[in-house]
Amino acid sequence: MPAGPAVPVPATVPPAAVAPSSPARVRASWQRSERYGVTPEEVVPVYADGVPTDSLFYECGAEVVRALHGTLAGEPVGFMLTDPQGLVLGRWCDDPAINRSLDRVHLAPGFYFGEQTAGTNGLGLALADRVPTLVRGDEHYVAPLRRYTCAAVPVLDPRGGGLVGSINLTTWSQASSDLLLALAQAAAGNTTALMQVRAGGGAPLPPTRGTVFHVLAGQCPAGDADPCTSAGWRAAVASVRTAVAAGRVVAVVGEPGAGRATAASLARRAAGLRERVLVARPPAAEDVAGWLALWSPELRAPDTCVVLGDADALPAWAAEQLAADVAAAGRPPGAPSPLVVTAAGYTALPEALRTLVDAVVEVPPLRHRPDDVEPLARALAAQLRHREVEFTPRALRTLRAHAWPGNVRELRAAVRDAASRTDVVDVQHLPPGVLSEAARPLTRLEQLERDEMVRCLTRPGTTVGRAAAELGLSRATLYRKIAQYRISV
Numbered sequence: 001m002p003a004g005p006a007v008p009v010p011a012t013v014p015p016a017a018v019a020p021s022s023p024a025r026v027r028a029s030w031q032r033s034e035r036y037g038v039t040p041e042e043v044v045p046v047y048a049d050g051v052p053t054d055s056l057f058y059e060c061g062a063e064v065v066r067a068l069h070g071t072l073a074g075e076p077v078g079f080m081l082t083d084p085q086g087l088v089l090g091r092w093c094d095d096p097a098i099n100r101s102l103d104r105v106h107l108a109p110g111f112y113f114g115e116q117t118a119g120t121n122g123l124g125l126a127l128a129d130r131v132p133t134l135v136r137g138d139e140h141y142v143a144p145l146r147r148y149t150c151a152a153v154p155v156l157d158p159r160g161g162g163l164v165g166s167i168n169l170t171t172w173s174q175a176s177s178d179l180l181l182a183l184a185q186a187a188a189g190n191t192t193a194l195m196q197v198r199a200g201g202g203a204p205l206p207p208t209r210g211t212v213f214h215v216l217a218g219q220c221p222a223g224d225a226d227p228c229t230s231a232g233w234r235a236a237v238a239s240v241r242t243a244v245a246a247g248r249v250v251a252v253v254g255e256p257g258a259g260r261a262t263a264a265s266l267a268r269r270a271a272g273l274r275e276r277v278l279v280a281r282p283p284a285a286e287d288v289a290g291w292l293a294l295w296s297p298e299l300r301a302p303d304t305c306v307v308l309g310d311a312d313a314l315p316a317w318a319a320e321q322l323a324a325d326v327a328a329a330g331r332p333p334g335a336p337s338p339l340v341v342t343a344a345g346y347t348a349l350p351e352a353l354r355t356l357v358d359a360v361v362e363v364p365p366l367r368h369r370p371d372d373v374e375p376l377a378r379a380l381a382a383q384l385r386h387r388e389v390e391f392t393p394r395a396l397r398t399l400r401a402h403a404w405p406g407n408v409r410e411l412r413a414a415v416r417d418a419a420s421r422t423d424v425v426d427v428q429h430l431p432p433g434v435l436s437e438a439a440r441p442l443t444r445l446e447q448l449e450r451d452e453m454v455r456c457l458t459r460p461g462t463t464v465g466r467a468a469a470e471l472g473l474s475r476a477t478l479y480r481k482i483a484q485y486r487i488s489v
Helices: 023-036 056-071 096-104 122-129 143-147 180-198 231-245 260-270 285-300 316-328 370-385 393-401 407-419 444-457 464-471 475-485
Strands: 077-082 088-092 133-135 148-156 163-172 211-215 250-253 276-281 304-308 339-343 359-362
Touching: 023 122, 023 316, 056 077, 056 088, 056 163, 056 180, 077 096, 077 122, 096 163, 122 133, 122 148, 122 163, 122 316, 133 180, 143 148, 148 180, 163 180, 211 285, 231 250, 231 260, 231 359, 250 260, 260 276, 260 304, 260 339, 276 285, 285 304, 285 316, 370 393, 370 407, 393 407, 444 464, 444 475, 464 475
Parallel strands: 250 339, 250 359, 276 304, 304 339
Antiparallel strands: 077 088, 077 163, 133 148, 148 163, 211 276
16 A cells, blocks of 8 residues: 555544544545555546436535635636535536646546545545545545645535535645635535525524434334334335344335334344344534444443444444444354444445445335324324324325325324324314425425415315415415415315
């Protein structure tokens, strides 16, 4: 391996104080680059057939980066947007020399530039550790990249907290880089804010602080027993149970909120294991070190299983440390693994965890399990009120017809809001979003208009004509708005 930073450190280390660049983080990245088989002599091009530019992240990020680029016209700085895997979605630069140079190393739209492709570099390390990162000249793993300094900042979706990409600024290594990271952080912050406004303007999710909690025998989010009876759900739980009984490390994949951790914990119980089940979900990248130290020793306990939720949100160094802890747990061959992970998909897992996984089970989203909606709704309402809560037939029809993009999490919020205000849930008690399937994210004003229409239309005994009169609209306009917002009452 080529000579790297002078300070030797272990392969798995937390980023000290999440420094933008440190010998520990760089050395860990160099070691990963070597394991990936990256050649230090050149950037081997990996090209994608198509570049997806239809996302909200690209729309907002491109607008922010174009504006920032306009203020630095003529400067030798390349501005780039990438997706979570390091695929370059767009590049803005009007300096001919650096443009030609970036083309030669394939830091251009359509090419992948993550750690697995280009070794240690700013955007690859920012995506791997999920923190703002500055990589200077000789810190790059591949020799042709040492002529540059790169500053990159990961961008998180304000609606769900998932990683949607990064903003990367690249200049010559001999140029001053003092403001490069600050500019990248400002662009990332402005992109997140613009995404929040265009996604509807709701309050952004608070930063996650991580969780660790004990799951009791047979427990699921809807109460002490599993109310779900759909074939898809039962098959997923059975598949996890079979893999656990065979001693495999299981990755339960699917959409957030679909019940991945619940399926994993229920399967461990159904396998007849007498053990504690801990569910852990990671915090923001800067808090991972303390969170990991809190519960990882439990992996060595013979009667404990840890279900690691949202494992695809872990920084690379934490995934490596966790893999080492599982290997050190020392359970006999064929014995149940101390770890189950959940993620959006197998390929979304950090590489260190992918090497551990030898069984993958998908949990279907709630929209593909309509038979589970009613029993879940009743169980969630009873959990809140500590007794049975009635639902009218039209409320149940509305719940079953909704697509539930937020899955069980969205259903839980809707049911608990309704059940907290009435003993008999009807459509007027359901959130307006449940009665509307808009084809695109609504602006704040559109949400207010939609909600007021739903309020009028769901009032008992109200006709379309009466609702139109109360809203000050013609019947034709109201029908057009109902179609526009896809309101179903």
